[in-house]
Amino acid sequence: MENHTTRPHHVAVVGSGPSGFYAAAALLDASDSDSGPDVRVDMYDRLATPWGLVRAGVAPDHPKIKSVxxxxxxxxAREGFRFFGHVCLGEGPTDVTRDELLERYDAIIYAVGSQTERRLGIPGEDLPGSIASVDFVGWYNGHPDYVDLAPxxxxxxxxxxxxxxxxLDVARMLLLPEADLRATDTADHALDALVDSGVRETVICGRRGPREAAFTTTELRELNDIEGLAVVADPxxxxxxxxxxxxxxxxxxxxxxxxxxxxxxxxxxxAKHRMEFRFYRSPVEIRGDGRVEEIVLGINRLETGDDGRTRAVDTGERETLTTGLVLRAVGYRGLALPGVPFDDDTGTVPHTEGRIDGDEHAHEYVVGWIKRGPSGIIGTNKKDANETVRHLLADLAERTPLATEPDHHDAIETWLRDRCPDLVDQEGWAAIDAHERGRGEPDGRPRIKVVDREELLKLSRPTSG
Incomplete structure (x- = not known):
């Protein structure tokens, strides 16, 4: 077998959220070690901006979490890393296909997360005013897909x-005082709407009891520090x-x-605002004439099954709340990738410790939520990514690098720029980043996000004009 150190291995990471970056870091760490393979990492994202849910999912009033x-x-900034934004993986005329990546990379890591919602499956779920939390979170965080949501x-x-x-995040964001909101990187269109909002009360409904709730202690405790907010629960x-x-x-x-x-x-x-926790409640129906006007909740009791798991059981009792806005926050769900196996029940890619199942997918891997489902905190993705990368590196040690031309690294970028003329590279993202931070600085904000795709592309070409 040829000496693996004569030519670098090339790995594509599809998705630039936490799991993708942790995978990239693990690969580059291995490459920097004396005994590791020589690895180059190209990171792809369909947006012009990186960081995934750190940018578009973490609540704006949590800057310490965003600081990751x-x-x-x-x-x-490490040698051997490249970012290619505004590049879609798919089968459309302007998309980069899976087969095209497999032709050019020794391995592909899919780090695409869970991009859609779990459905409630109840009547009235699609009435105007019934909104998935993934959409609402994207709206106030300035995700280009949700700018026009207008809740x-x-x-x-x-x-x-x-x-x-x-x-808890979406309920809190609706009730934050104006001063708290204006200190964040909440997208300007959402900032104005939230400041002018008529919402004075949020009711958080959990189908099981307080013991089973999945809030973190830090998020619950910080509610005590919000000025003008009364937080209540049924004794x-x-x-x-x-x-x-x-x-x-x-x-x-x-x-x-x-x-x-x-x-x-x-x-x-x-208090000016009120947040209520209401447990043992499941949505049964959302009603309204042309928009949400009320929600019917089923009242549950808890039963423990033979497997030891606690389940919510409908008692048949009902309760109706008047409301014009229902936010559905019952979980995220992954989407199938073209040509990649997918488990529709779990919303994940079938794999064995990060290796995608099936001989025809021997060069493909998964990390993050598309691997394990939407669970854990940001740091959970590091251990998850390290597991996948460990197996990927073991596989690379048994393979001759795909590239035979000495200029393969440059040839990939040449192909990609021809294929996707509007791609945003690391320099382009740095220009966007500097612009956003500069806009926010006079008002003491971390950044003021640019949310228009065309403006983002224009900013990514600082030397073009």
């Missing part, structure tokens, strides 16, 4: 379906002794203590 992007900047904020009450951090749903069970994980007990505090300190009569 500085790690990704360091990875992008109806002319209602006093919004109902949020779900009991995880995303549900019967969060009884005084709820956190006394020593068999519960410490994090769960801390959450229950916070929720019990909300149940004991209902000062909503003095």
């Amino acid at each position: 992007s500085s790690q990704y900047d360091k990875t992008a 109806p904020l002319d209602t006093e009450r919004a109902v949020v379906i779900g009991a995880g951090n995303v549900a 019967d749903q969060v009884p005084a002794d709820i956190a006394d069970d020593d068999t519960l994980p410490k994090a769960t007990r801390r959450n229950l203590e916070l929720l019990r505090g909300f149940a004991e300190n209902d000062d909503s009569g003095q």
Whole structure:
């Protein structure tokens, strides 16, 4: 077998969110080691901007979480890394196809995340005013796909379906004081709409109980620091002794203590805004004449099955809430990739520790949510990516690099620029980044995002005009 060190291996990472960047960093770390293979990493994204959910998913009032992007900047600055934005993987006339990548790369890592919502499957789900959290989050974070969403904020009450951090994020964003909003990188179109919003109350509905809720302690605790916000819960749903069970994980007990505090300190009569946690509730129907006007909730009880899992069981009782806005935050879901196997039940790609199943996919791998489903926090993706990269490197050690021409690295970029003349490279993204940060600086904001695709492309060519 030929000496693997004479020609570098080329790996394409499709998706530039946390899992993609952690995979790229792991590959480059291996390449820098004395015993590792020589690896070049090209990262692709369909947007002109990188960072995935760190840019378009993390709530704007959580800048510390967003600061992880500085790690990704360091990875992008490393030798052997290239970013190619505004490039779609697909089968359309302007898309880059899977086969074209397989012809040019020794391996492909798909890091495309979970790009759509899980459906409720109830009548009225598609009425105007019933909005998936993935869309609403993209709207206030300036994702170009959701700029024109225009959620109806002319209602006093919004109902949020779900009991995880995303549900908490969207409920909180609706109630933040103007001063708090204006200190963030909330997209300007959403910032103006949220400041002028008529929403005064959000009701967060979880189908199971407070013990089963998936909020993190940090997110619950910070609600106490929001000026003018009363956070309440039903004392019967969060009884005084709820956190006394020593068999519960410490994090769960801390959450229950916070929720019990909300149940004991209902000062909503003095507050400008109100957030209510309502457990044991499942959406049954959304009603309205041309738009959302009310939601019917089924009241549940909990039962433990033979497998030890706690399930919500409909009691047949119903409760109706008047609302003009329902936000569906019951989970994200992956989308199938052309030519790549897909499990429709889980919304993930079938794999074995990151290697995509099937002999015909021997050069293809997955990381992140498209690998394991939408679970964990940003840091979870690092361990996940390291597992996949470990197997990928073992496979590369058994392969002769695909490229035989010494200029293969340059030939890829030449092909790509011809194929996708509007691509945005790392220099182009740096120009966008500098522009956005510069716009935000006078007002003390982290950045003011550009959300128009044509403007993003124009900014990515700073020397063109």
